[in-house]
Amino acid sequence: MAKRIDVSGLSAYYGSHLAIEDISMTVEPRSVTAFIGPSGCGKSTFLRTLNRMHEVTPGGRVEGKVLLDDENLYGANVDPVTVRRTVGMVFQRPNPFPTMSIFDNVAAGLKLNGSYKKNELPDIVEKSLRGANLWNEVKDRLNKPGSGLSGGQQQRLCIARAIAVEPEVLLMDEPCSALDPISTLAIEDLIGELKERFTIVIVTHNMQQAARVSDRTAFFNLAAVGKPGKLIEIDETERIFSNPSVQATEDYISGRFG
Protein backbone atom coordinates (compact mmCIF):
# COMPACT_ATOMS: atom_id res chain seq x y z
CA MET A 1 0.00 0.00 0.00
CA ALA A 2 0.87 3.64 0.53
CA LYS A 3 4.02 4.72 -1.25
CA ARG A 4 6.29 7.74 -1.06
CA ILE A 5 6.21 10.28 -3.89
CA ASP A 6 9.45 11.96 -4.89
CA VAL A 7 9.17 14.79 -7.41
CA SER A 8 12.21 16.40 -8.93
CA GLY A 9 12.58 19.19 -11.49
CA LEU A 10 9.01 18.92 -12.72
CA SER A 11 7.59 21.43 -15.23
CA ALA A 12 4.23 21.22 -16.99
CA TYR A 13 3.11 22.93 -20.17
CA TYR A 14 -0.15 23.69 -21.95
CA GLY A 15 1.08 23.88 -25.52
CA SER A 16 3.92 26.39 -25.35
CA HIS A 17 2.65 27.98 -22.12
CA LEU A 18 4.69 26.98 -19.08
CA ALA A 19 2.15 26.42 -16.30
CA ILE A 20 4.37 25.21 -13.45
CA GLU A 21 8.13 25.38 -13.31
CA ASP A 22 10.80 23.23 -11.73
CA ILE A 23 8.96 21.72 -8.80
CA SER A 24 10.67 19.32 -6.40
CA MET A 25 9.14 17.88 -3.27
CA THR A 26 8.66 14.70 -1.27
CA VAL A 27 5.30 13.39 -0.13
CA GLU A 28 5.45 11.02 2.81
CA PRO A 29 3.45 7.78 2.80
CA ARG A 30 0.41 7.49 5.10
CA SER A 31 0.10 11.21 5.53
CA VAL A 32 -2.00 14.02 4.19
CA THR A 33 -0.24 16.69 2.17
CA ALA A 34 -2.24 19.80 1.28
CA PHE A 35 -1.54 22.15 -1.63
CA ILE A 36 -2.61 25.74 -1.09
CA GLY A 37 -2.10 28.91 -3.09
CA PRO A 38 -3.97 31.56 -5.10
CA SER A 39 -6.04 30.68 -8.18
CA GLY A 40 -3.99 29.93 -11.26
CA CYS A 41 -0.83 29.07 -9.33
CA GLY A 42 -0.80 25.59 -10.85
CA LYS A 43 -1.55 23.47 -7.79
CA SER A 44 -4.26 21.51 -9.61
CA THR A 45 -2.05 21.15 -12.67
CA PHE A 46 0.73 19.82 -10.44
CA LEU A 47 -1.67 17.37 -8.80
CA ARG A 48 -2.68 16.09 -12.20
CA THR A 49 0.91 15.42 -13.15
CA LEU A 50 1.10 12.94 -10.26
CA ASN A 51 -1.19 10.45 -12.01
CA ARG A 52 -0.42 11.50 -15.58
CA MET A 53 -3.82 13.11 -16.03
CA HIS A 54 -2.23 16.37 -17.15
CA GLU A 55 -1.30 14.93 -20.52
CA VAL A 56 -4.91 14.08 -21.45
CA THR A 57 -5.59 17.81 -21.78
CA PRO A 58 -4.91 18.79 -25.41
CA GLY A 59 -1.39 20.24 -25.55
CA GLY A 60 -0.53 19.01 -22.05
CA ARG A 61 3.13 18.06 -21.62
CA VAL A 62 5.36 17.28 -18.65
CA GLU A 63 9.11 17.42 -18.06
CA GLY A 64 10.92 16.06 -15.03
CA LYS A 65 10.63 13.04 -12.76
CA VAL A 66 7.98 11.68 -10.41
CA LEU A 67 9.22 8.69 -8.42
CA LEU A 68 6.67 6.44 -6.76
CA ASP A 69 8.97 4.69 -4.28
CA ASP A 70 11.66 3.98 -6.87
CA GLU A 71 9.71 3.86 -10.08
CA ASN A 72 9.59 6.90 -12.38
CA LEU A 73 5.99 7.52 -13.52
CA TYR A 74 7.38 9.25 -16.59
CA GLY A 75 9.83 6.48 -17.44
CA ALA A 76 10.12 5.31 -21.03
CA ASN A 77 8.14 2.09 -20.72
CA VAL A 78 5.53 3.24 -18.22
CA ASP A 79 1.92 3.01 -19.38
CA PRO A 80 -0.16 5.97 -18.11
CA VAL A 81 -3.15 3.64 -17.78
CA THR A 82 -1.24 1.56 -15.22
CA VAL A 83 -0.15 4.71 -13.39
CA ARG A 84 -3.75 5.82 -13.00
CA ARG A 85 -4.70 2.44 -11.57
CA THR A 86 -2.03 2.92 -8.92
CA VAL A 87 -2.69 6.58 -8.19
CA GLY A 88 -6.39 7.22 -7.66
CA MET A 89 -8.10 10.57 -8.04
CA VAL A 90 -11.15 12.39 -6.68
CA PHE A 91 -12.35 15.48 -8.53
CA GLN A 92 -13.66 18.90 -7.65
CA ARG A 93 -17.21 18.07 -8.69
CA PRO A 94 -18.59 14.64 -7.84
CA ASN A 95 -18.59 12.62 -11.06
CA PRO A 96 -20.14 9.20 -10.56
CA PHE A 97 -20.96 7.38 -13.80
CA PRO A 98 -24.51 8.65 -14.28
CA THR A 99 -25.78 5.57 -16.09
CA MET A 100 -24.49 3.12 -13.50
CA SER A 101 -25.97 1.90 -10.24
CA ILE A 102 -24.23 2.67 -6.95
CA PHE A 103 -22.87 -0.88 -6.88
CA ASP A 104 -21.53 -0.73 -10.44
CA ASN A 105 -19.94 2.65 -9.79
CA VAL A 106 -17.85 1.24 -6.99
CA ALA A 107 -17.07 -1.91 -8.97
CA ALA A 108 -16.16 0.00 -12.16
CA GLY A 109 -12.44 0.23 -11.46
CA LEU A 110 -12.18 -3.44 -10.51
CA LYS A 111 -13.95 -4.46 -13.68
CA LEU A 112 -11.45 -2.41 -15.68
CA ASN A 113 -8.55 -4.17 -14.03
CA GLY A 114 -10.16 -7.48 -14.82
CA SER A 115 -8.41 -9.02 -11.81
CA TYR A 116 -11.34 -9.86 -9.59
CA LYS A 117 -13.47 -12.87 -8.81
CA LYS A 118 -17.15 -12.35 -9.32
CA ASN A 119 -18.10 -13.67 -5.88
CA GLU A 120 -15.65 -11.25 -4.23
CA LEU A 121 -17.25 -8.17 -5.76
CA PRO A 122 -20.05 -7.65 -3.20
CA ASP A 123 -17.50 -7.84 -0.35
CA ILE A 124 -15.13 -5.38 -1.97
CA VAL A 125 -17.97 -3.00 -2.76
CA GLU A 126 -19.24 -3.15 0.82
CA LYS A 127 -15.74 -2.67 2.21
CA SER A 128 -15.13 0.34 -0.03
CA LEU A 129 -18.48 1.93 0.78
CA ARG A 130 -17.81 1.40 4.50
CA GLY A 131 -14.37 2.89 3.96
CA ALA A 132 -16.01 5.96 2.47
CA ASN A 133 -18.57 6.16 5.34
CA LEU A 134 -21.40 5.70 2.88
CA TRP A 135 -22.47 2.10 3.46
CA ASN A 136 -25.26 2.77 5.97
CA GLU A 137 -26.84 5.38 3.75
CA VAL A 138 -26.92 3.34 0.55
CA LYS A 139 -26.95 -0.36 1.54
CA ASP A 140 -30.67 -0.66 0.74
CA ARG A 141 -30.44 0.91 -2.69
CA LEU A 142 -27.24 -0.37 -4.24
CA ASN A 143 -29.04 -0.93 -7.52
CA LYS A 144 -30.27 2.65 -7.80
CA PRO A 145 -28.32 5.09 -9.98
CA GLY A 146 -25.47 6.92 -8.28
CA SER A 147 -26.64 10.21 -9.76
CA GLY A 148 -29.68 10.10 -7.47
CA LEU A 149 -27.59 10.72 -4.34
CA SER A 150 -26.94 14.11 -2.78
CA GLY A 151 -23.77 15.98 -3.73
CA GLY A 152 -21.92 14.98 -0.56
CA GLN A 153 -22.98 11.35 -0.93
CA GLN A 154 -21.92 11.38 -4.58
CA GLN A 155 -18.49 12.64 -3.59
CA ARG A 156 -18.13 9.88 -1.00
CA LEU A 157 -19.29 7.44 -3.69
CA CYS A 158 -16.45 8.71 -5.87
CA ILE A 159 -14.03 8.19 -2.99
CA ALA A 160 -15.37 4.63 -2.56
CA ARG A 161 -14.86 4.08 -6.27
CA ALA A 162 -11.29 5.35 -6.05
CA ILE A 163 -10.31 3.26 -2.99
CA ALA A 164 -12.01 0.07 -4.26
CA VAL A 165 -8.99 -0.65 -6.46
CA GLU A 166 -6.63 -0.26 -3.47
CA PRO A 167 -4.44 2.49 -4.96
CA GLU A 168 -1.07 3.46 -3.49
CA VAL A 169 -1.88 7.15 -3.53
CA LEU A 170 -5.14 9.11 -3.45
CA LEU A 171 -5.20 12.54 -5.11
CA MET A 172 -8.03 14.93 -4.24
CA ASP A 173 -8.62 18.04 -6.32
CA GLU A 174 -10.64 20.44 -4.13
CA PRO A 175 -12.98 17.59 -3.15
CA CYS A 176 -15.21 19.77 -0.97
CA SER A 177 -15.51 22.94 -3.00
CA ALA A 178 -18.92 21.94 -4.40
CA LEU A 179 -20.27 20.70 -1.07
CA ASP A 180 -22.17 22.17 1.86
CA PRO A 181 -20.44 22.49 5.27
CA ILE A 182 -21.90 19.29 6.75
CA SER A 183 -20.86 17.18 3.76
CA THR A 184 -17.48 18.89 3.89
CA LEU A 185 -17.07 17.84 7.50
CA ALA A 186 -17.97 14.24 6.58
CA ILE A 187 -15.30 14.20 3.88
CA GLU A 188 -12.69 15.76 6.17
CA ASP A 189 -13.34 13.12 8.82
CA LEU A 190 -13.02 10.50 6.13
CA ILE A 191 -9.66 11.89 4.99
CA GLY A 192 -8.42 11.47 8.54
CA GLU A 193 -9.36 7.78 8.46
CA LEU A 194 -8.06 7.15 4.95
CA LYS A 195 -4.57 8.37 5.71
CA GLU A 196 -4.06 5.28 7.83
CA ARG A 197 -4.02 3.32 4.58
CA PHE A 198 -3.17 5.69 1.75
CA THR A 199 -0.83 8.47 0.83
CA ILE A 200 -3.15 11.43 0.35
CA VAL A 201 -2.54 14.65 -1.55
CA ILE A 202 -5.29 17.26 -1.43
CA VAL A 203 -5.64 20.57 -3.24
CA THR A 204 -7.77 23.06 -1.36
CA HIS A 205 -8.77 26.69 -1.60
CA ASN A 206 -9.80 26.64 2.00
CA MET A 207 -6.87 27.32 4.32
CA GLN A 208 -8.79 26.25 7.42
CA GLN A 209 -9.38 22.95 5.71
CA ALA A 210 -5.68 22.55 4.97
CA ALA A 211 -4.93 23.31 8.60
CA ARG A 212 -7.54 20.83 9.81
CA VAL A 213 -6.78 17.80 7.66
CA SER A 214 -3.15 17.91 6.58
CA ASP A 215 0.14 16.88 8.13
CA ARG A 216 2.23 18.83 5.69
CA THR A 217 1.31 21.83 3.57
CA ALA A 218 2.82 23.09 0.33
CA PHE A 219 2.34 26.69 -0.71
CA PHE A 220 2.31 27.53 -4.43
CA ASN A 221 2.45 31.00 -5.91
CA LEU A 222 3.02 32.77 -9.20
CA ALA A 223 4.92 35.97 -9.81
CA ALA A 224 2.22 37.45 -12.05
CA VAL A 225 -0.65 36.34 -14.28
CA GLY A 226 0.81 34.44 -17.23
CA LYS A 227 3.98 33.58 -15.34
CA PRO A 228 4.53 29.96 -14.34
CA GLY A 229 3.46 28.76 -10.88
CA LYS A 230 6.16 27.69 -8.44
CA LEU A 231 6.43 25.84 -5.19
CA ILE A 232 7.30 28.43 -2.56
CA GLU A 233 7.73 26.12 0.38
CA ILE A 234 6.58 22.86 1.89
CA ASP A 235 6.72 22.12 5.60
CA GLU A 236 4.84 20.74 8.59
CA THR A 237 1.32 22.20 8.47
CA GLU A 238 1.68 23.64 11.97
CA ARG A 239 4.83 25.49 11.00
CA ILE A 240 3.37 26.83 7.73
CA PHE A 241 0.43 28.31 9.61
CA SER A 242 2.38 29.62 12.59
CA ASN A 243 5.86 30.47 11.49
CA PRO A 244 6.50 30.02 7.75
CA SER A 245 10.02 30.58 6.53
CA VAL A 246 9.01 32.64 3.48
CA GLN A 247 7.37 36.04 3.72
CA ALA A 248 4.98 35.36 0.76
CA THR A 249 3.52 32.37 2.59
CA GLU A 250 2.83 34.45 5.67
CA ASP A 251 1.22 37.18 3.54
CA TYR A 252 -1.04 34.59 1.88
CA ILE A 253 -2.18 32.72 4.97
CA SER A 254 -2.76 35.93 6.90
CA GLY A 255 -5.01 37.11 4.07
CA ARG A 256 -2.86 39.93 2.76
CA PHE A 257 -3.37 38.68 -0.85
CA GLY A 258 -4.97 35.89 -2.90
Next chain:
Amino acid sequence: MASTTPIDKPPAPPVALKRAGTKSGRVGDKVFLGLSRGSGILLLVIMASIAVFLTYRASIAISKNEGNFLTTFDWNPAGDPPVFGIAVLLFGTIVSSVVAMAIAVPVAVGIALFISHYAPRKLAAPLAYVVDLLAAVPSIVYGIWGALVLVPYLEGPNLWLDQFFGWTYLFDKTEVGVARSLFTVGILLAIMILPIVTSVSREVFLQVPRMNEEAALALGATRWEVIRLSVLPFGRSGVISASMLGLGRALGETMAVATVLSPSFIISGHLLNPGGGTFAQNIAAKFDEANEYGRDALIASGLVLFILTLLVNGAARLIIARRKEYSGANA
Protein backbone atom coordinates in the same frame (compact mmCIF):
# COMPACT_ATOMS: atom_id res chain seq x y z
CA MET B 1 -24.50 51.60 -0.39
CA ALA B 2 -23.69 54.05 2.34
CA SER B 3 -26.73 56.24 2.84
CA THR B 4 -27.52 59.03 5.25
CA THR B 5 -31.28 58.79 4.68
CA PRO B 6 -33.26 58.12 7.89
CA ILE B 7 -34.71 54.63 8.02
CA ASP B 8 -38.36 55.65 8.36
CA LYS B 9 -38.39 57.65 5.15
CA PRO B 10 -40.30 55.72 2.45
CA PRO B 11 -37.97 55.05 -0.46
CA ALA B 12 -38.89 56.50 -3.86
CA PRO B 13 -40.00 53.82 -6.34
CA PRO B 14 -37.00 52.79 -8.38
CA VAL B 15 -36.97 53.97 -11.98
CA ALA B 16 -36.35 50.49 -13.34
CA LEU B 17 -39.64 49.18 -12.00
CA LYS B 18 -41.62 51.87 -13.81
CA ARG B 19 -39.92 51.07 -17.08
CA ALA B 20 -40.75 47.39 -16.97
CA GLY B 21 -44.43 48.20 -17.02
CA THR B 22 -44.40 50.30 -20.20
CA LYS B 23 -46.52 49.17 -23.10
CA SER B 24 -43.84 48.40 -25.68
CA GLY B 25 -42.34 45.61 -23.57
CA ARG B 26 -45.71 43.95 -23.12
CA VAL B 27 -46.51 44.12 -26.84
CA GLY B 28 -43.28 42.31 -27.71
CA ASP B 29 -44.18 39.57 -25.26
CA LYS B 30 -47.66 39.21 -26.69
CA VAL B 31 -46.45 39.06 -30.29
CA PHE B 32 -43.86 36.47 -29.44
CA LEU B 33 -46.32 34.40 -27.42
CA GLY B 34 -48.80 34.54 -30.29
CA LEU B 35 -46.17 33.52 -32.83
CA SER B 36 -44.87 30.58 -30.87
CA ARG B 37 -48.29 29.37 -29.79
CA GLY B 38 -49.53 29.78 -33.36
CA SER B 39 -46.67 27.70 -34.72
CA GLY B 40 -47.41 24.95 -32.23
CA ILE B 41 -51.11 24.92 -33.09
CA LEU B 42 -50.35 25.05 -36.83
CA LEU B 43 -48.23 21.93 -36.53
CA LEU B 44 -51.04 20.04 -34.80
CA VAL B 45 -53.56 21.22 -37.38
CA ILE B 46 -51.35 20.07 -40.27
CA MET B 47 -50.78 16.65 -38.69
CA ALA B 48 -54.49 16.23 -37.93
CA SER B 49 -55.59 17.24 -41.41
CA ILE B 50 -53.13 14.83 -43.03
CA ALA B 51 -54.43 12.06 -40.80
CA VAL B 52 -58.07 12.93 -41.58
CA PHE B 53 -57.36 13.12 -45.32
CA LEU B 54 -55.53 9.78 -45.33
CA THR B 55 -58.16 8.06 -43.23
CA TYR B 56 -61.08 9.39 -45.30
CA ARG B 57 -59.66 8.40 -48.70
CA ALA B 58 -58.36 5.10 -47.32
CA SER B 59 -61.78 4.17 -45.94
CA ILE B 60 -63.34 4.70 -49.39
CA ALA B 61 -60.76 2.40 -50.94
CA ILE B 62 -60.90 -0.31 -48.29
CA SER B 63 -64.72 -0.48 -48.28
CA LYS B 64 -64.75 -1.49 -51.94
CA ASN B 65 -61.78 -3.84 -51.69
CA GLU B 66 -62.75 -7.46 -52.37
CA GLY B 67 -59.45 -8.83 -51.11
CA ASN B 68 -58.09 -8.62 -47.58
CA PHE B 69 -56.29 -5.30 -47.22
CA LEU B 70 -53.72 -6.71 -44.85
CA THR B 71 -52.98 -10.15 -46.28
CA THR B 72 -53.52 -10.00 -50.06
CA PHE B 73 -50.38 -10.47 -52.15
CA ASP B 74 -51.67 -8.44 -55.06
CA TRP B 75 -52.30 -4.85 -56.11
CA ASN B 76 -55.11 -4.60 -58.60
CA PRO B 77 -57.54 -1.89 -57.52
CA ALA B 78 -58.58 -1.33 -61.17
CA GLY B 79 -59.65 -4.94 -61.64
CA ASP B 80 -63.17 -6.32 -61.44
CA PRO B 81 -63.60 -6.97 -58.56
CA PRO B 82 -60.87 -4.67 -57.14
CA VAL B 83 -58.32 -6.65 -55.12
CA PHE B 84 -55.31 -5.20 -53.31
CA GLY B 85 -53.35 -5.71 -50.09
CA ILE B 86 -50.34 -4.26 -48.35
CA ALA B 87 -48.67 -7.44 -47.10
CA VAL B 88 -45.83 -7.33 -49.63
CA LEU B 89 -45.30 -3.59 -49.18
CA LEU B 90 -45.22 -3.81 -45.40
CA PHE B 91 -42.77 -6.69 -45.56
CA GLY B 92 -40.54 -4.97 -48.13
CA THR B 93 -40.55 -1.65 -46.28
CA ILE B 94 -39.64 -3.20 -42.96
CA VAL B 95 -37.04 -5.60 -44.36
CA SER B 96 -35.20 -3.00 -46.44
CA SER B 97 -35.21 -0.56 -43.50
CA VAL B 98 -33.99 -3.20 -41.05
CA VAL B 99 -31.14 -4.09 -43.42
CA ALA B 100 -30.34 -0.38 -43.75
CA MET B 101 -30.33 0.13 -39.96
CA ALA B 102 -28.24 -2.99 -39.34
CA ILE B 103 -25.57 -1.65 -41.67
CA ALA B 104 -25.81 2.10 -41.08
CA VAL B 105 -26.08 2.40 -37.28
CA PRO B 106 -22.84 0.57 -36.34
CA VAL B 107 -20.93 2.29 -39.13
CA ALA B 108 -22.35 5.69 -38.20
CA VAL B 109 -21.55 5.25 -34.50
CA GLY B 110 -18.04 4.19 -35.50
CA ILE B 111 -17.53 7.23 -37.72
CA ALA B 112 -19.00 9.52 -35.05
CA LEU B 113 -16.68 8.11 -32.38
CA PHE B 114 -13.70 8.39 -34.70
CA ILE B 115 -14.47 12.02 -35.46
CA SER B 116 -15.25 12.94 -31.84
CA HIS B 117 -12.64 10.91 -29.93
CA TYR B 118 -9.95 9.40 -32.13
CA ALA B 119 -9.20 11.56 -35.15
CA PRO B 120 -6.59 14.33 -34.85
CA ARG B 121 -8.30 17.72 -34.94
CA LYS B 122 -6.99 18.53 -38.38
CA LEU B 123 -8.66 15.45 -39.80
CA ALA B 124 -11.88 15.55 -37.75
CA ALA B 125 -13.36 18.74 -39.18
CA PRO B 126 -12.96 17.88 -42.90
CA LEU B 127 -14.18 14.34 -42.25
CA ALA B 128 -17.32 15.59 -40.52
CA TYR B 129 -17.89 17.92 -43.45
CA VAL B 130 -17.58 15.13 -46.00
CA VAL B 131 -20.09 13.00 -44.10
CA ASP B 132 -22.52 15.92 -44.04
CA LEU B 133 -22.02 16.32 -47.79
CA LEU B 134 -23.46 12.83 -48.28
CA ALA B 135 -26.76 14.27 -47.06
CA ALA B 136 -26.72 16.91 -49.79
CA VAL B 137 -26.88 14.37 -52.63
CA PRO B 138 -30.45 14.18 -54.04
CA SER B 139 -32.10 10.81 -53.62
CA ILE B 140 -32.63 10.34 -57.34
CA VAL B 141 -28.87 10.57 -57.80
CA TYR B 142 -28.47 7.79 -55.23
CA GLY B 143 -31.07 5.84 -57.19
CA ILE B 144 -29.23 6.23 -60.51
CA TRP B 145 -25.92 5.40 -58.88
CA GLY B 146 -27.52 2.37 -57.24
CA ALA B 147 -28.99 1.11 -60.49
CA LEU B 148 -25.93 1.75 -62.67
CA VAL B 149 -23.09 1.00 -60.26
CA LEU B 150 -24.24 -0.80 -57.13
CA VAL B 151 -26.53 -3.36 -58.78
CA PRO B 152 -23.95 -4.74 -61.26
CA TYR B 153 -21.15 -4.43 -58.71
CA LEU B 154 -23.03 -6.46 -56.09
CA GLU B 155 -23.45 -9.51 -58.33
CA GLY B 156 -20.11 -10.96 -57.31
CA PRO B 157 -20.55 -10.36 -53.56
CA ASN B 158 -24.09 -11.74 -53.78
CA LEU B 159 -22.79 -15.00 -55.24
CA TRP B 160 -20.20 -15.14 -52.49
CA LEU B 161 -22.85 -14.57 -49.80
CA ASP B 162 -25.03 -17.21 -51.41
CA GLN B 163 -22.19 -19.71 -51.51
CA PHE B 164 -20.92 -19.29 -47.96
CA PHE B 165 -23.94 -17.99 -46.08
CA GLY B 166 -26.70 -19.63 -48.07
CA TRP B 167 -27.37 -21.88 -45.09
CA THR B 168 -28.71 -18.86 -43.17
CA TYR B 169 -31.75 -18.93 -45.51
CA LEU B 170 -31.65 -15.11 -45.67
CA PHE B 171 -28.69 -15.16 -48.06
CA ASP B 172 -29.84 -18.17 -50.07
CA LYS B 173 -30.26 -16.81 -53.62
CA THR B 174 -32.83 -19.10 -55.20
CA GLU B 175 -33.61 -16.99 -58.24
CA VAL B 176 -31.31 -16.01 -61.06
CA GLY B 177 -31.27 -12.32 -61.85
CA VAL B 178 -29.51 -9.05 -61.25
CA ALA B 179 -29.21 -7.68 -57.72
CA ARG B 180 -32.37 -5.55 -57.85
CA SER B 181 -33.27 -6.98 -54.47
CA LEU B 182 -34.45 -5.74 -51.08
CA PHE B 183 -30.92 -6.36 -49.79
CA THR B 184 -29.42 -4.01 -52.38
CA VAL B 185 -32.08 -1.46 -51.51
CA GLY B 186 -31.12 -1.86 -47.84
CA ILE B 187 -27.46 -1.14 -48.65
CA LEU B 188 -28.41 1.93 -50.65
CA LEU B 189 -30.70 3.17 -47.87
CA ALA B 190 -27.88 2.59 -45.38
CA ILE B 191 -25.63 4.95 -47.33
CA MET B 192 -28.43 7.51 -47.54
CA ILE B 193 -29.17 7.56 -43.81
CA LEU B 194 -25.51 7.41 -42.80
CA PRO B 195 -24.99 11.21 -42.66
CA ILE B 196 -27.97 12.02 -40.44
CA VAL B 197 -27.22 9.20 -37.99
CA THR B 198 -23.52 10.11 -37.96
CA SER B 199 -23.89 13.83 -37.43
CA VAL B 200 -26.50 13.58 -34.68
CA SER B 201 -24.45 10.89 -32.90
CA ARG B 202 -21.28 12.95 -33.25
CA GLU B 203 -22.94 16.00 -31.69
CA VAL B 204 -24.11 13.87 -28.76
CA PHE B 205 -20.68 12.29 -28.24
CA LEU B 206 -19.05 15.72 -28.25
CA GLN B 207 -21.40 16.82 -25.45
CA VAL B 208 -20.22 14.17 -23.01
CA PRO B 209 -19.09 16.23 -20.02
CA ARG B 210 -15.32 16.32 -19.63
CA MET B 211 -15.65 15.26 -15.99
CA ASN B 212 -17.47 12.05 -16.98
CA GLU B 213 -14.61 11.05 -19.22
CA GLU B 214 -12.02 12.02 -16.61
CA ALA B 215 -13.80 9.83 -14.07
CA ALA B 216 -13.08 6.82 -16.26
CA LEU B 217 -9.57 7.96 -17.19
CA ALA B 218 -8.57 8.45 -13.56
CA LEU B 219 -9.65 4.89 -12.78
CA GLY B 220 -7.15 3.65 -15.32
CA ALA B 221 -9.42 3.25 -18.31
CA THR B 222 -7.98 2.92 -21.80
CA ARG B 223 -9.41 5.04 -24.57
CA TRP B 224 -11.85 2.33 -25.58
CA GLU B 225 -12.87 1.81 -21.95
CA VAL B 226 -13.50 5.54 -21.56
CA ILE B 227 -15.84 5.30 -24.54
CA ARG B 228 -17.56 2.24 -23.10
CA LEU B 229 -17.89 3.63 -19.56
CA SER B 230 -18.65 7.28 -20.24
CA VAL B 231 -19.30 8.17 -23.86
CA LEU B 232 -21.63 5.41 -25.04
CA PRO B 233 -23.89 5.38 -21.95
CA PHE B 234 -24.19 9.16 -22.11
CA GLY B 235 -24.87 9.08 -25.83
CA ARG B 236 -27.22 6.11 -25.85
CA SER B 237 -30.52 7.97 -26.06
CA GLY B 238 -29.01 10.38 -28.58
CA VAL B 239 -27.93 7.50 -30.79
CA ILE B 240 -31.42 6.03 -30.52
CA SER B 241 -32.96 9.33 -31.61
CA ALA B 242 -30.43 9.58 -34.43
CA SER B 243 -31.26 6.06 -35.57
CA MET B 244 -34.96 6.81 -35.51
CA LEU B 245 -34.42 9.89 -37.67
CA GLY B 246 -32.54 7.66 -40.08
CA LEU B 247 -35.21 4.97 -39.90
CA GLY B 248 -37.87 7.57 -40.68
CA ARG B 249 -35.99 8.49 -43.81
CA ALA B 250 -35.41 4.86 -44.79
CA LEU B 251 -39.09 3.95 -44.34
CA GLY B 252 -40.26 6.78 -46.54
CA GLU B 253 -37.50 6.83 -49.16
CA THR B 254 -39.09 6.75 -52.61
CA MET B 255 -37.02 7.59 -55.68
CA ALA B 256 -33.88 5.62 -54.83
CA VAL B 257 -35.90 2.50 -54.05
CA ALA B 258 -38.10 2.87 -57.13
CA THR B 259 -35.02 3.19 -59.34
CA VAL B 260 -33.19 0.18 -57.97
CA LEU B 261 -35.85 -2.39 -57.09
CA SER B 262 -37.49 -4.57 -59.71
CA PRO B 263 -40.94 -4.65 -58.13
CA SER B 264 -43.01 -7.76 -57.77
CA PHE B 265 -45.84 -8.80 -55.50
CA ILE B 266 -44.17 -11.66 -53.72
CA ILE B 267 -42.86 -12.10 -50.17
CA SER B 268 -39.59 -13.94 -49.92
CA GLY B 269 -37.25 -14.32 -47.00
CA HIS B 270 -34.42 -14.82 -49.48
CA LEU B 271 -33.17 -11.26 -49.34
CA LEU B 272 -30.91 -11.55 -52.38
CA ASN B 273 -33.70 -12.53 -54.76
CA PRO B 274 -34.84 -9.69 -56.99
CA GLY B 275 -38.33 -8.40 -56.36
CA GLY B 276 -40.49 -7.13 -53.55
CA GLY B 277 -41.81 -3.64 -52.97
CA THR B 278 -42.11 -0.82 -50.44
CA PHE B 279 -44.96 1.56 -49.67
CA ALA B 280 -43.31 4.65 -51.07
CA GLN B 281 -41.88 2.87 -54.11
CA ASN B 282 -45.29 1.37 -54.93
CA ILE B 283 -47.04 4.71 -54.66
CA ALA B 284 -44.45 6.42 -56.85
CA ALA B 285 -44.62 3.67 -59.47
CA LYS B 286 -48.43 3.48 -59.69
CA PHE B 287 -49.78 6.94 -58.85
CA ASP B 288 -49.53 8.45 -62.34
CA GLU B 289 -51.45 5.76 -64.18
CA ALA B 290 -53.97 5.03 -61.44
CA ASN B 291 -57.61 6.08 -61.71
CA GLU B 292 -59.45 7.86 -58.91
CA TYR B 293 -60.14 4.64 -57.05
CA GLY B 294 -56.59 3.35 -57.63
CA ARG B 295 -55.28 6.52 -56.04
CA ASP B 296 -57.48 5.98 -53.00
CA ALA B 297 -56.01 2.52 -52.70
CA LEU B 298 -52.48 3.95 -52.82
CA ILE B 299 -53.47 6.53 -50.20
CA ALA B 300 -54.67 3.67 -48.00
CA SER B 301 -51.19 2.16 -48.22
CA GLY B 302 -49.77 5.61 -47.39
CA LEU B 303 -51.92 5.65 -44.25
CA VAL B 304 -50.26 2.42 -43.13
CA LEU B 305 -46.83 3.93 -43.69
CA PHE B 306 -47.93 6.98 -41.68
CA ILE B 307 -49.04 4.76 -38.79
CA LEU B 308 -45.85 2.68 -39.03
CA THR B 309 -43.71 5.80 -38.73
CA LEU B 310 -45.76 7.01 -35.76
CA LEU B 311 -45.30 3.65 -34.03
CA VAL B 312 -41.55 3.69 -34.66
CA ASN B 313 -41.21 7.18 -33.20
CA GLY B 314 -43.40 6.26 -30.24
CA ALA B 315 -41.27 3.21 -29.54
CA ALA B 316 -38.11 5.33 -29.68
CA ARG B 317 -39.56 7.78 -27.17
CA LEU B 318 -40.51 4.94 -24.87
CA ILE B 319 -36.98 3.55 -24.94
CA ILE B 320 -35.49 6.95 -24.21
CA ALA B 321 -37.97 7.69 -21.41
CA ARG B 322 -37.39 4.36 -19.72
CA ARG B 323 -33.66 5.04 -19.57
CA LYS B 324 -34.16 8.57 -18.30
CA GLU B 325 -33.32 7.88 -14.68
CA TYR B 326 -29.97 6.55 -15.82
CA SER B 327 -29.27 9.08 -18.55
CA GLY B 328 -26.58 11.72 -18.28
CA ALA B 329 -29.23 14.43 -18.08
CA ASN B 330 -29.58 14.32 -14.29
CA ALA B 331 -25.87 14.04 -13.52
